[in-house]
Amino acid sequence: ILNVEQSPQSLHVQEGDSTNFTCSFPSSNFYALHWYRWETAKSPEALFVMTLNGDEKKKGRISATLNTKEGYSYLYIKGSQPEDSATYLCAFSNTGKLIFGQGTTLQVKP
Amino acid sequence: DTEVTQTPKHLVMGMTNKKSLKCEQHMGHRAMYWYKQKAKKPPELMFVYSYEKLSINESVPSRFSPECPNSSLLNLHLHALQPEDSALYLCASSQGVGRRTEAFFGQGTRLTVV
Numbered sequence: 643i644l645n646v647e648q649s650p651q652s653l654h655v656q657e658g659d660s661t662n663f664t665c666s667f668p669s670s671n672f673y674a675l676h677w678y679r680w681e682t683a684k685s686p687e688a689l690f691v692m693t694l695n696g697d698e699k700k701k702g703r704i705s706a707t708l709n710t711k712e713g714y715s716y717l718y719i720k721g722s723q724p725e726d727s728a729t730y731l732c733a734f735s736n737t738g739k740l741i742f743g744q745g746t747t748l749q750v751k752p
Numbered sequence: 753d754t755e756v757t758q759t760p761k762h763l764v765m766g767m768t769n770k771k772s773l774k775c776e777q778h779m780g781h782r783a784m785y786w787y788k789q790k791a792k793k794p795p796e797l798m799f800v801y802s803y804e805k806l807s808i809n810e811s812v813p814s815r816f817s818p819e820c821p822n823s824s825l826l827n828l829h830l831h832a833l834q835p836e837d838s839a840l841y842l843c844a845s846s847q848g849v850g851r852r853t854e855a856f857f858g859q860g861t862r863l864t865v866v
Binding site for chain 1: 756785792793794795796797800808842849852853854855856857858859860
């Protein structure tokens with residue numbers, strides 16, 4: 643059974659704080675690691691698809707790193723804003739399947 | 753158009769009913785997916801269609817029956833469901849099933865079985 647773990651489960655920060663969360667995944671048979679952002683009552687939205695060990699990707703204030711040898715990825719949000727409040731899901735890609743973690747729910751207080 | 757549209761948004765059905773969930777995309781994607789998500793759990797893959805053919809069935813009970821009538825449409829036919837099947841059902845599509853392909857999700861159908 644392939645397990646994808648995310649931590650923490652939830653996070654409350656003040657506007658302006660920077661924050662980061664972790665995604666752990668199996669290090670064998672790695673294909674890709676996806677990050678999604680899921681706001682309440684909306685569709686999950688793809689943030690990054692990462693495939694190479696050492697990959698770093700950035701989109702505005704959000705960035706992610708990937709370590710496939712040890713099986714983890716970090717998602718960073720710099721200067722959190724209330725509109726960043728959402729659940730952030732990572733998903734390990736294995737031969738056409740996306741296996742999701744439980745997500746980290748971020749609440750940013752103004 | 754980068755949308756995946758799912759209907760209905762909410763569905764309440766009895767255990768003897770037959771109903772269908774619908775999913776539509778017009779991005780030219782050739783892979784489509786059904787996921788099931790129960791509260792506080794990660795989305796779980798149910799089915800994958802690639803080029804309109806069922807390529808993955810994650811041992812889903814036969815009371816769930818997928819159908820892909822064409823490359824833009826994906827249905828999930830429901831019959832004789834149980835209350836524990838109540839969940840959010842998400843549809844997704846991607847260009848293919850390759851490893852770099854990002855998936856585009858619909859908003860989901862919230863299903864309640866009574």
